[in-house]
Amino acid sequence: MPKVTIKTDNKTIEVKEGYPLIDMCEDHDTSILFGCRDGACGACMIRVIDGEQFISKMQDNERDFLETMAAAPNERLACQCKVSGGDIVIEVSE
Ligand code: FES
Structure with a gap:
């Protein structure tokens, strides 16, 4: 199962294949809003530090x-x- 590390929270969470990040955040206490x-x-903008290829296509x-936000x-x-x-590594965008 893939692991999602949220550097902002210093937390690693194991998720099911194809699991939406929003559901993971609702299941666990994270700082992604x-x-x-x-x-x-x-509100939910994140920065992908590693494993971009393991995230669903945009x-x-x-x-x-x-693009509008010049992200x-x-x-x-x-x-x-x-x-x-x-596995992916993300952090909350500032
Ligand atoms: S919650 Fe993701 S863009 Fe609004």
Whole structure:
């Protein structure tokens, strides 16, 4: 099972294949915040430090939003991400 390490919280959580990050955060106490849950508010922005290839591919709505926010290439919206195939390391974007 993939492991998600949240550096901001100094926490590593094991998840099922294809498990949404938003559900993982609801199951555990993390510092990733959520608002709209639909890729439209930016509250859940994270920075991917490692394992980007194990996060679900970016869809158009997420890409459009991140472009509007002038986000860095390694920033994603946690509410739009699922994890499968390997371990990832993320932190909360500031
Ligand atoms: S919760 Fe609003 S963009 Fe993710």
